Amino acid sequence: MGEPEGYLPFPKGFSTSAIHHSQEPEQWDSWAVVTPLVTSTTFKQHGPAEFKKYEYGRSGNPTRNVLENVLAKLDNGKYGLTFASGLGATTTLFGLLQSGDNILVGDDVYGGTNRLFNKVGARFGLEITLIDLTDLQNLEKSIKPNTKVVWLETPTNPTLKVIDLKAASEITKKHNIILVVDNTFVTPYLQRPLDFGADLVLYSLTKYMNGHSDVVMGAIITSNKDLYEKLKFLQNAMGVVPAPFDCYQVLRSLKTLAIRMERHHENSLAIAKYLEQHPKVDKVLHPCLPSHPQYELTKRQSSGHSGVFSFYIKGGLEQSRTFLKALKVFTLAESLGGYESLIELPCVMTHASVPPELRDTLGISDTLIRLSVGIEDAEDLIADMEQAFSQIN
16 A cells, blocks of 8 residues: 555665565575574583574574564664563563562553553562553653653553653653553554654564464564663573574564555554444544544554554443354454454453453443454455344344
């Protein structure tokens, strides 16, 4: 597709970098065009503690090293690190902090992130404060002397709130606070938080970056050498590294990321417009619809949106269940970002671990349905939704 009108232009050279950066065949003895899969857990040393580049698989791996270099390049960063999962990457960040430190977290974050912060981080003395970051006065007012990290998603999961990255980074820099942005929903093809001042960009590579629903992995990208060196130490010391085969798979997937994201954008927007006109839908939450409260901000800081968005179906839990069970092309399943279309009910699935009172506050109700629109033919997806709506009385 052409570049979405009114949005940031797509990053130049993105697919070329995904295909070629750090992947020169000449670096391998075989001159292999495809980066080799190196599964060895240990590497021969010339003498005691004398080794060429790699020593032990947890500390470094040739396949993983290529992937980390490519990820950094795609995000316009200097350093990349990969982890066993997105939550593994998040857990590693805890190693930057001490008991008593405060983390300001967007209130509408992935349920697993909320659970990790409040059920695990809090047990080790980290102070977690959930705030609405769409109004950055809340951020300024919530900062305390012990605040060390601001953690945000944009768009958020699952109510698709968009946070002003540039304004948030200006506030955190003024207070010498680390700004972490979970960019899983949109990928560096559509949004580059480092360009707006973020210190660290985090991904669940499980989602769009891999895009084939067959790998669980996480990543952190940064241009801050000090943070990188600390995180590199923690990656090795904590042992939350991905398997070489998974790194090989993600390298494969990144080569088609740009064309996949363009199709995800097209399909999701077409379905969002269809749902916005449907008589059995109360409200659609898609950042690229003019009805979205942060529509103009979305255009200023991104090149479009992915396949993930939510809507409120009219009725109650019974109507939600009837609709979801009737779908045939959409698969009722957790996760997102694959080539196949998924759909779920956050209140009892991805966000079931979020306390009920917080779900009520955030609007994660029995009728909020989240979609991950794949790359199938849009007309088939719309027809599937239409026949499912017809099952509701």
